[in-house]
Amino acid sequence: MAFEKVLTRNVGNRDALTVKGYRQGGGYEGLAQALKMEPDAVIEEVKKSGLRGRGGAGFPAGLKWSFIPKGKDKPKYLVCNADESEPGTFKDRLLMEHDPHQLIEGCAICCWAVQANNCYIYIRGEYTDAADILERALKDAYEEGLLGGSVLGSGFKLDMYVHRGAGAYICGEETGMLESLEGKRGQPRVKPPFPAVVGAFGSPTVINNVETLANVPHIITRGADWFKAIGTDERNTGPKLYAISGHVERPGTYEHPIGVTFREMLEAAGGMYRGGNLKAFIPGGASAPILKADQIDIKMDFDTVAKAGSMLGSAAVIVMDDTTCMVRSVARLSKFFNHESCGQCTPCREGTNWMELLLKRLEHGEGRESDKQLLLSICKNIGGNSLCALGDAAIGPVRSLVEQFPEEIDRHVREGGCPFPHRRHFQNGA
């Protein structure tokens, strides 16, 4: 299928970093068009497009926008989630570094749709280049009258800020992000109330991922029907960025229509590293349960992956060949979640720590076969019981390790250590 790149069309085009250059490719036409529409009509169009959140949960974006209460008694906010920090995920970085105005335009349209006069782009602290580029782009946009007191002369007031995080995965959780934005310790809030009602500074707030917002200008200029035509079905529409890493020849971010099969994706990335054999892959970032090689023809969209027992998440695909020790890999992921747990709620704080200890022990050959049952039981006690989704995220890889690779755990126990040769560059891990 000949697929015309949408989100990444400006990648490599350095002119697009300026407003002028971005406009040459038809940029900011979506914003101009949106400002001529009623805000509700913009929301309707996005709803019709079927655009689902690209941050991980896949919540319909238009629906989210429609939850924002009308009326002017409180200010409204848009917070763009650019705190991309899940291991394996690096798609938003590409969008921000190569096409910042696409994001700014998407944010501006969303702000018009929900009548928010302030927008924060909460960017991961380590993304210093992306933050600098965005800040330059914002300055440019202000100078060109695209932001500020009157957006494109429409009278609509819009201020946009880049807010840099300080290095916490949990600040990618939407309410943790809001706390951090407000200057507090970044830890999730209890829900309800949801951010659409009580969000940033106690006001209604929309929170969308970078990629979600980057889709919006195209939906406005080319129409919901065009957007819907891309993808698997009614519920999985539009172009999608896939960040592929691990044992592939050319790791990187690739744009495909949503629902591309894993096999096609792998081929686009040059196939397995040095022709190795696929053992397993994680389809949606570190928190997604692992899929085995027999799922190679799976369609990479929200619903199909969910049906297979995993999740598309942020579409960060981690590929592992048969030299990979699953116990070691999952131990490393557990270490990440333990390190990043904010520590406020009990199951996540204690459970992630316990799982890491057990997995490390298994990897070092000091585990027992009964640890499989224990790990499953810990997963059960964390699953659904934690305050935010981090607890659920942490059990994804662990549960799939025990359920799908039990024989590998048993080998570790039997042989009193890891049966796999360790590649040098992985040795700093678990």
Place this chain on the structure above:
Amino acid sequence: MPKVTINDRTVEVEAGTNLVEAGLKVGVQIPHYCYHPRLTVVGQCRMCLVKIEGMPKLQAACSTPVVKDGMVVRTDVPEVEEATQGMMEFFLINHPLDCPICDQAGECGLQDYSFKHGVAYSRFQYDDKRTYPGRERIPLGANVLLNMNRCIQCTRCVRFTQEIAGTGELGFFNRGARTEIGTFPGKELSNPLATCVVDICPVGALTSTRFRFAERVWYLDKRPSLCTGCEVGCNITLEHRRGDIKRYKPRFNPEVNDYWMCDYGRATFERYKQIPRLQAARLQGSAASASWQQTLDAVHHGLSTADGPVVFLGSPNLSTEEAWLFAQLADAVGSPHRSVPVDIGPERTIPNLKGGITGREAAPNRRGAELAGLSPGEGETIDVDDLILGGAAERCGALVVCDSDFSATAYSPETIEKLRRAKFLVVFGWADSPLAKVADVAIPTPTHAEKDGTFVNVEWRLQKFERAYPAPGQVRPAVDVLVELLARFDPQRWGKLDTPAVFDRIAAALPAFAGLSWRTLPATGVALNVPQAQPTAAATVNPETSQGQGGVA
């Protein structure tokens, strides 16, 4: 109001009530650590997970409000019990289990919920527990000690300092399994309410330096009482072992101190241990203690044959009943010379739902003593200023000091010297103070822990307190002693009376107390019907006119 059904029991609650509170209404206790009715709901301990019909996942009861009819909640299903058990296990895997040497043992949330929801074995078998080396006994301030190893990260203390004390000294540091509680750099937990964090800490992480290792809590006898530190009248639980007070803890009263009390008040009982105790009556010039017969005869004789005015120096520490009996005694000898001195201390504010209650007077019952009749009578009277600032004691035929510990000035040699100039000096009191030592007759009375009585606080709220333990030595209830003394003046009127009977007599005699009876006094106290025009300065009001003023039914 919406109805909610919890474990098949339906109850109507105010919209917005959370499920923990709704559960209490129908007798279902939903376990919780981080939830506290006065603190922001954070839903982070995850102990209160319940099953709500129609919801796929278990929900935290504390953060789930009842908003509309028809919510059906279950806590007695296996999935809830499993989850609660799972949380208990998480809490305990890294807990030091040092209960034998922990001050919290016996009143510990972890112990209680382990007993109810825990499992009898550990699956955390071969790893070292997480510890916080060097953070086992960190003083957060003068009165509070932190043992981080025991902490369950519920953040009640953090929220207390932010939301109730308003000082925000405490915070959460680090993250994940390394999360810890601490003071912000350069700060210490030194706000006036600091020790409340020990009360609300569900485990032994925060302990009181004062109570540390003082007693195993299961040996404590716990009695409802009132704090005597100031005129706020905080409700307390007085905890003692065989008459040795170990600590005061705040007792919930939404009308007064809510769940809180100040650190100053918690230390006030130490006065009872620091000052020597008057354990038996004593007549001047006699080394041995006197019998009650001799003592009361001597007082009766001294007062009835006084050569000059008989002056009563009252005390804001008296119970209302004692004060009334002293006033009756003054009536019996026809003396208008009465006054209640009071020390003005630093302002202390205890937060409550109405914003707070502030006390300045450093004693609990100036108002009650004055209402009961110890404010100056008609005409030219000798009051506390005349006695202590002037030299009026010289003119006194007899001086009755109702409480040897009536004020800080009672310990000043000048005051003692001045008061001693009275021709006949009677001193009542629990303290064998230097003033009691020079009295012609010294009469022992119980401390407030050893008697029944009432105090009237700064908002004119009458509150009852009860005897926690018997008085030592030959000390008898002051009420008994005074009634016996009064009987010597008027045997017809004064038979045997205990405190409740005296209170009921006051209720019959004084308009401000009309309609009240000891037996039916509510636990949260009762607001007296006293005109707001009552002056706050001591010893300036004529009891006749103050009682006769409008608004008193």
